[in-house]
Amino acid sequence: MKKLFAIVAMMGVFAFGMTQSMMAQDAAAVAADSAVVDSAAVDTAAVDTAVVEEVVEEEPIVEEEGGIHKELKTKFIEGDAGFMSLVAIALVLGLAFCIERIIYLSLAEINVKKLLAALEEKLSKGDVEGAKTICRNTRGPVASICYQGLMRIDEGIENVERSVVAYGSVQSSYLEQGCSWITLFIAMAPSLGFLGTVIGMVMAFDQIQQAGDISPTVVAGGMKVALITTIFGIVVALILQIFYNYILSKIENITSNMEEATISLLDMCMKYNLKK
Numbered sequence: 001m002k003k004l005f006a007i008v009a010m011m012g013v014f015a016f017g018m019t020q021s022m023m024a025q026d027a028a029a030v031a032a033d034s035a036v037v038d039s040a041a042v043d044t045a046a047v048d049t050a051v052v053e054e055v056v057e058e059e060p061i062v063e064e065e066g067g068i069h070k071e072l073k074t075k076f077i078e079g080d081a082g083f084m085s086l087v088a089i090a091l092v093l094g095l096a097f098c099i100e101r102i103i104y105l106s107l108a109e110i111n112v113k114k115l116l117a118a119l120e121e122k123l124s125k126g127d128v129e130g131a132k133t134i135c136r137n138t139r140g141p142v143a144s145i146c147y148q149g150l151m152r153i154d155e156g157i158e159n160v161e162r163s164v165v166a167y168g169s170v171q172s173s174y175l176e177q178g179c180s181w182i183t184l185f186i187a188m189a190p191s192l193g194f195l196g197t198v199i200g201m202v203m204a205f206d207q208i209q210q211a212g213d214i215s216p217t218v219v220a221g222g223m224k225v226a227l228i229t230t231i232f233g234i235v236v237a238l239i240l241q242i243f244y245n246y247i248l249s250k251i252e253n254i255t256s257n258m259e260e261a262t263i264s265l266l267d268m269c270m271k272y273n274l275k276k
Helices: 002-042 049-065 065-079 081-107 112-124 127-137 140-152 156-175 179-211 216-275
Strands: none
Touching: 002 049, 081 156, 081 179, 081 216, 112 127, 112 140, 112 216, 127 140, 140 216, 156 216, 179 216
């Protein structure tokens, strides 16, 4: 439930930020339009040549500042807001799961060599409780499986190995939680785009049927909707795929650290039992 609340909170932050940005831009546009109208009404009778040149020079700068955001907003509306909203929701939800996994995996990564060196030092002195304390005070799955092995260090190397392997499988499943949702949104984004494409084509044929003429101007509207939704769906899938591959690389790194720690722990437990 905590993870669900965190994801919902992230979605709320993204939605609030987008809404505030759009409201601020619209307010600025309205203020700018009113300012231009007022200045035109006041200075209609006395317009200076220098002022005209200054306005002409400033207009391209204003267009460059809001050009990208305005263009994206325009394309979003032109691509049928209903289907584009579905693609945007898939992007927000997919990014929420990606961010949650990246934070979890980043917290799970530790300096494995430093941990194993500390455990070996404690076990060489026969201080099993000290080694357990180090594992309890260290975050991550590597420290957890080491603690499970140390819990059965007096029961023989076979029991230690069995315990570490079983608990390692549990920790691996924790690392992969939520990844199935990311793959779902990666598949959904282009599918929603293709759905918009099909509906856009249907709209184009309806317009042809109503007009009774196959002219480019009649078909252009439906074709534009079809192409824009497809482009946005593919772009969303590519963005989520990059994050997903990064998450998989972190999972593989942590899994290899767990395997290395398991082998080292078994060696330490064997040396400890031989000294007894």
